[in-house]
Amino acid sequence: MGLRARPSGLGTRLRSILGADSPATEETWDEVEQVLIAADVGASTTLELVDAARARFRASGGRNGEDARRALATEIRDRLVRVESGRFELGDAPSVILFVGVNGSGKTTSIAKLAARLTAEGRTVALAAADTFRAAAVEQLRIWGEQLGVPVIAQRAGADPGAVAFDAVVAAESRNLDAVLVDTAGRLHNKQQLMDELAKIRRVIQRRLPDQPRHVLLVLDATTGQNGLMQAEAFSDEAGVTGIILTKLDGTAKGGVALGVADRLGVPILFAGVGEEIDALAPFDPEAFVEWLFAE
Amino acid sequence: MFESLSTRLQGITERLRGKARIAEADLDVALREIRLALLEADVNFKVVKDFVARVRERAVGTDLLTGLNPGQQIVKIVHGELVAVLGGERHHLDLAAKPSVFMMVGLQGSGKTTTAAKLAVRLSKEGKKPLLVAADVYRPAAVDQLVQLGDQIGVEVHTRPVGTPALEVARSGLEVARQRGIDVMILDTAGRLHVDEAMMDELVRIVGSVTPAETLLVVDAMTGQEAVHVAEAFHAKLPVTGLILTKMDGDARGGAALSIRAATGLPVAFLGTGERTDGLEPFHPDRLAQRILGMGDILSFVERVQDNVDQAEAEKAAQRMMENRFTLEDFRSQLNQIKKMGPIGQLVGMIPGAGQMAGAAQEAVDSGQMKRVEAIIDSMTPDERRRPDIIKASRRRRIALGSGTSTAEVNRLLKQFVEMQRMMKMISGGKMPPGGGLGALLGR
Numbered sequence: 001m002g003l004r005a006r007p008s009g010l011g012t013r014l015r016s017i018l019g020a021d022s023p024a025t026e027e028t029w030d031e032v033e034q035v036l037i038a039a040d041v042g043a044s045t046t047l048e049l050v051d052a053a054r055a056r057f058r059a060s061g062g063r064n065g066e067d068a069r070r071a072l073a074t075e076i077r078d079r080l081v082r083v084e085s086g087r088f089e090l091g092d093a094p095s096v097i098l099f100v101g102v103n104g105s106g107k108t109t110s111i112a113k114l115a116a117r118l119t120a121e122g123r124t125v126a127l128a129a130a131d132t133f134r135a136a137a138v139e140q141l142r143i144w145g146e147q148l149g150v151p152v153i154a155q156r157a158g159a160d161p162g163a164v165a166f167d168a169v170v171a172a173e174s175r176n177l178d179a180v181l182v183d184t185a186g187r188l189h190n191k192q193q194l195m196d197e198l199a200k201i202r203r204v205i206q207r208r209l210p211d212q213p214r215h216v217l218l219v220l221d222a223t224t225g226q227n228g229l230m231q232a233e234a235f236s237d238e239a240g241v242t243g244i245i246l247t248k249l250d251g252t253a254k255g256g257v258a259l260g261v262a263d264r265l266g267v268p269i270l271f272a273g274v275g276e277e278i279d280a281l282a283p284f285d286p287e288a289f290v291e292w293l294f295a296e
Numbered sequence: 297m298f299e300s301l302s303t304r305l306q307g308i309t310e311r312l313r314g315k316a317r318i319a320e321a322d323l324d325v326a327l328r329e330i331r332l333a334l335l336e337a338d339v340n341f342k343v344v345k346d347f348v349a350r351v352r353e354r355a356v357g358t359d360l361l362t363g364l365n366p367g368q369q370i371v372k373i374v375h376g377e378l379v380a381v382l383g384g385e386r387h388h389l390d391l392a393a394k395p396s397v398f399m400m401v402g403l404q405g406s407g408k409t410t411t412a413a414k415l416a417v418r419l420s421k422e423g424k425k426p427l428l429v430a431a432d433v434y435r436p437a438a439v440d441q442l443v444q445l446g447d448q449i450g451v452e453v454h455t456r457p458v459g460t461p462a463l464e465v466a467r468s469g470l471e472v473a474r475q476r477g478i479d480v481m482i483l484d485t486a487g488r489l490h491v492d493e494a495m496m497d498e499l500v501r502i503v504g505s506v507t508p509a510e511t512l513l514v515v516d517a518m519t520g521q522e523a524v525h526v527a528e529a530f531h532a533k534l535p536v537t538g539l540i541l542t543k544m545d546g547d548a549r550g551g552a553a554l555s556i557r558a559a560t561g562l563p564v565a566f567l568g569t570g571e572r573t574d575g576l577e578p579f580h581p582d583r584l585a586q587r588i589l590g591m592g593d594i595l596s597f598v599e600r601v602q603d604n605v606d607q608a609e610a611e612k613a614a615q616r617m618m619e620n621r622f623t624l625e626d627f628r629s630q631l632n633q634i635k636k637m638g639p640i641g642q643l644v645g646m647i648p649g650a651g652q653m654a655g656a657a658q659e660a661v662d663s664g665q666m667k668r669v670e671a672i673i674d675s676m677t678p679d680e681r682r683r684p685d686i687i688k689a690s691r692r693r694r695i696a697l698g699s700g701t702s703t704a705e706v707n708r709l710l711k712q713f714v715e716m717q718r719m720m721k722m723i724s725g726g727k728m729p730p731g732g733g734l735g736a737l738l739g740r
Binding site: 043189 | 406407435436440441442444489519525543546
């Protein structure tokens with residue numbers, strides 16, 4: 001998935017703990033726990049995963065470190081695959097994709113990247129600037145639109161985001177577009193008023209197209225810690241999250257909190273943001289992610 | 297989603313009941329909970345390890361105080377240790393030079409641009425003349441964003457045409473600042489990954505050119521285990537002087553602050569709250585410590601108990617309860633102690649998980665029920681308070697008249713007091729009652 005391995009020291013450590021020859025001991029599992037916690041998987045999800053991996057290890061008659069590693073990797077991968085991570089289907093035209101998330105998670109950049117990806121596949125798309133709150137957010141999306149050669153539906157700053165979303169849906173219908181990507185203002189999930197606004201944007205879209213939005217993508221920063229779980233739960237409740245985009249995976253952050261999110265909410269991780277370049281958005285690959293979690 | 301630490305530590309109370317001090321063996325359960333709580337708060341796992349070891353050292357052999365259960369007492373030790381790590385003296389911004397240069401650095405999306413504007417507002421209010429310099433030349437419309445914020449807050453923003461390198465923007469900004477008699481130039485820079493060497497080198501060159509008095513690392517309060525690596529990398533390359541923790545109006549515990557402080561020794565200068573340009577607060581170590589522990593305001597509760605409860609008095613009352621000699625007089629003095637602690641709803645509200653009870657308790661006070669109970673007790677003779685069983689029909693009428701209540705209310709109080717005594721007997725006999733107590737006495 002284009003994840004570049006960077007030295008974090010953990011991989012080396014994990015390899016030494018899970019060395020192929022040495023038999024797996026209690027200490028091995030304790031160390032594994034630490035590796036997962038260091039990857040932001042979180043204490044409770046870690047305990048769950050390790051218990052499950054241990055059971056799998058025993059059931060399969062595992063003995064050495066390599067068996068333990070395989071049991072853990074399989075456990076994690078299975079959970080990701082179970083929720084259909086990495087399998088994104090645009091759906092019938094016009095497909096409305098709503099981007100939600102906390103401030104600074106990378107919504108606008110992710111929209112540009114997904115638009116570039118869809119355009120490259122021959123799809124026709126428009127962007128909707130429904131972040132009418134943050135200073136220059138509309139301009140930021142406009143610049144992306146110009147660079148990508150895709151239309152941007154916008155009103156003035158401070159306009160009603162629901163109205164912008166509605167305009168965008170109407171435009172997508174009249175222009176026969178395949179998809180419209182709706183940017184929304186970053187908001188902290190514990191601010192009920194702002195979360196209500198999101199629910200309203202959703203309703204406005206539904207009034208015009210009852211089956212939409214087809215996708216509600218939660219943009220989650222890989223550097224986020226355990227608060228990611230609360231974010232995901234709140235956005236899911238208010239906006240009906242259907243998938244996750246895990247951003248900023250080009251640093252040393254492992255984004256382990258997404259594991260718990262996918263598992264608990266039963267939503268897939270669909271894309272991974274892996275760099276600043278416009279093409280640095282790849283379909284999420286559970287296999288590669290597991291490698292990445294344990295990578296050097 | 298997460299239980300508060302104090303709730304989790306209630307379990308160990310049983311083990312420690314009747315003991316005078318905390319023994320090492322009793323601590324294991326508690327320390328495990330503390331470790332989990334800190335990890336859930338995103339404190340780096342290595343930092344957690346050291347921290348828990350220190351708490352163990354301090355807790356072993358600590359005398360148990362009355363008025364606090366052992367769980368609360370361990371929380372107090374943890375809190376004290378947290379404050380010690382986070383805290384120390386306030387960070388004072390270095391404004392000696394004119395112009396002083398403040399440089400904002402950090403990862404993408406941490407909140408540098410918004411924080412730059414907030415800092416400008418704060419410095420303006422202090423009578424300084426700030427200049428904002430838009431050196432984020434990479435993110436589309438980042439310059440527009442700063443210009444718009446500058447307009448909103450009435451602070452000048454220095455920009456250069458698209459395509460100008462960040463170093464040149466910073467350098468020309470400093471020239472402008474010198475010419476205009478600016479007190480402090482606030483330099484916004486592009487978000488960058490700490491492992492991106494080319495981008496980190498750009499910052500090093502800017503530092504070489506404008507020599508910032510303050511290099512402020514802006515960190516999202518929601519950051520997880522990575523916070524340490526990020527801070528260490530920025531700190532190693534740049535003369536970072538302080539930390540600004542943003543998005544504190546969210547519900548993240550902010551353990552990142554503890555990790556960074558422990559790993560780099562950098563002080564927390566400010567906390568960013570909200571999207572309004574006035575949302576920049578000075579840092580209080582004790583409040584952040586409470587937040588990291590996720591325990592509401594239990595510490596304020598603990599402190600109020602300590603400040604207001606007369607230790608000797610409390611012990612006497614406890615003794616009487618145990619010996620089943622608790623009288624209406626004792627009850628009256630307990631009510632007084634509670635009143636001294638302030639609004640009861642607020643007080644109960646500080647106890648994690650007692651949110652609903654807080655309303656009920658406050659209502660009891662507001663509706664005058666507590667006052668009526670006090671009036672009834674005050675209308676009794678000392679003898680009657682000590683031996684309520686002597687209060688027969690004519691005494692009840694007199695007390696009702698004297699307190700401005702009704703005999704029915706006097707009857708209810710007496711009945712409930714008898715019930716309370718019965719429960720105390722059960723407690724002292726080792727059995728827990730199914731609720732009741734003060735609440736029942738107040739007619740709840």
